[in-house]
Amino acid sequence: MRRRFSEGTVAPPVSETSLRDNDRQLVPAAVLVPVVVRPTGPTILLTQRTAHLRDHAGQVSFPGGRCEESDVSAEATALREAEEEVGLDPGQVEILGRLPEYRTGTGFVITPVVGFVTPPLNLKLDDFEVAEVFEPPLAFLLDKSNHQRQTMEIRGQRHEFWAMPWQGYFIWGATAGMLVTLQHFIFEGIEA
Numbered sequence: 526m527r528r529r530f531s532e533g534t535v536a537p538p539v540s541e542t543s544l545r546d547n548d549r550q551l552v553p554a555a556v557l558v559p560v561v562v563r564p565t566g567p568t569i570l571l572t573q574r575t576a577h578l579r580d581h582a583g584q585v586s587f588p589g590g591r592c593e594e595s596d597v598s599a600e601a602t603a604l605r606e607a608e609e610e611v612g613l614d615p616g617q618v619e620i621l622g623r624l625p626e627y628r629t630g631t632g633f634v635i636t637p638v639v640g641f642v643t644p645p646l647n648l649k650l651d652d653f654e655v656a657e658v659f660e661p662p663l664a665f666l667l668d669k670s671n672h673q674r675q676t677m678e679i680r681g682q683r684h685e686f687w688a689m690p691w692q693g694y695f696i697w698g699a700t701a702g703m704l705v706t707l708q709h710f711i712f713e714g715i716e717a
Contacts, residue, residue, distance in 0.1 A: 529711055530622035551634040555602035556589025558639040558707065561660055568660035570642065572611060575656045585696045588613065599623065599636035611658055612649030617642055624706050629699050637703045661691045667708045
């Protein structure tokens with residue numbers, strides 16, 4: 526992964542098919558794609574959002590959120606949000622680079638920032654935003670045989686999305702789409 530970022534490899538962007546209104550103003554956001562370097566193999570730290578949130582309640586997500594004026598970069602947003610949401614110390618994160626922006630049907634343009642995270646993790650969850658954290662193996666998430674294309678109907682329109690069910694967790698939508706982009710980046714990327 527480190528080599529691919531240093532080579533300037535580019536992954537094709539993957540966006541939600543539900544984004545129809547190209548003229549509407551999208552809200553800038555950033556997430557940290559935290560690759561936890563474990564002796565048993567790398568994992569991805571994911572959060573289960575609390576059920577009462579206004580945006581994306583109960584969904585599985587990367588730590589992250591809206592960019593604030595005080596954030597100097599997407600990396601700053603991703604690190605700040607990861608520290609606020611799960612208590613991840615920014616000093617434990619080695620930023621590798623960015624994946625292409627991901628545009629959602631809910632009005633966000635998200636910059637995924639990939640970083641290696643060095644354990645031990647002494648996480649402190651923001652109880653308002655995060656119900657729990659879990660770590661699926663990176664190998665599972667990058668295995669194309671675990672990538673499912675699913676559909677749902679919302680307000681009379683059919684929407685397609687990626688999903689990766691894992692041990693009772695339903696990883697789908699933007700999070701799964703960014704993981705598909707990461708898989709393309711690592712295994713199928715093209716030189717910039």
